[in-house]
Amino acid sequence: MQENKKGMPVFVKIDEYKEVLDIMRLLRGKLDEAKRTLLKINDLKNNEDAELEEWRKDVEEIEKKIENIDDSLFEPEGY
Amino acid sequence: MAFLNFLKKKKNEELDIPPPPPIFDYQSKTEFPELRYSLPEGNEEFPPIPSPDAGKVDFEEIHEPLLFKPQIEIPPPIFKPAKPKRDALIEEIPERIKEDEAPEVLDREEMPIGNIMSIKGIETPKISKEAIIEEKKKLEKKYDINKPIFVRADSYKSILSSISIIKSKINESESIVTRLNEIKNTKDKEFEKWKNDLEEMQGKLIYIDANLFER
Secondary structure (H helix, E strand, O other): OOEEOOEEEEEEEEHHHHHHHHHHHHHHHHHHHHHHHHHHHHHHHHHHHHHHHHHHHHHHHHHHHHHHHHHHHHHHOOO | OOOHHHHHHOOOOOOOOOOOOOOHHHHHHOOOOOOOOOOOOOOOOOOOOOOHHHHOOOHHHHHHOOOOOOOOOOOOOOOOOOOHHHHHHHHHHOOOOOOOOOOOOOOOHHHOHHHOOOOOOOOOOOOHHHHHHHHHHHHHHHHHOOOEEEEHHHHOOOOOHHHHHHHHHHHHHHHHHHHHHHHHHHHHHHHHHHHHHHHHHHHHHHHHHHHHHOO
16 A cells, blocks of 8 residues: 555545546446457357368369369270 | 070171050140049038937946946047137236336447447446446445545556556457458458359359350
């Protein structure tokens, strides 16, 4: 605890106490909102990851099919 | 091995061609045959419907010499209750909801402040104006706000340090948002490029398809 030379506690005067309280309340509300936004973005990211995974699998499958076609076209039987 | 010669295929020997399968007569097979049977004349009417009491068995009449009367009763067939008429339902609805029972509608001023900056789909807690005033009154009762208020110097110092930390965190958050925005823009560009590539691939595939299968 901060004390003066005589050992008495020191206080600081707050002029706009009401406004400070209001701002604190507002800040708390904004923080809650930010938390909800983060959760929402996280959900979106998870959805995006799932879609990207599906896309990756599709690309792999396409790659395999192209390889098959490639083999069939460039190594024809009886040529 | 000579004894296995019968397994070997003889050269220049062709197998006989099997006979062709019989031609399927679609027209005659798909049509239904004519109905050869008909209902006997005079029996067109249905038998009469038994009455609900038809299921009950009077054991007294059938078996008089029985020593005891069995307590078995076959339940009558269950009938669904008739639906109430529409007019009767309308009569039950009160003519007009009383004003006292009607839900309170908030004024524009009482709407939550958070809604202004909120994102679509995210609900913000609704704080009515009355609740704020009530809380202020409570505070005024607890601490006389109108009088000068003092905070301990050490608490004041910790408040100041907390505020500086909050400020730096907000700046950091801003930079994170900027970076996320950049990532999103890059991602959008990549998706656009991929979309164009896909369209090009589709065109090429159509061309190959036409070349390979239209011969």
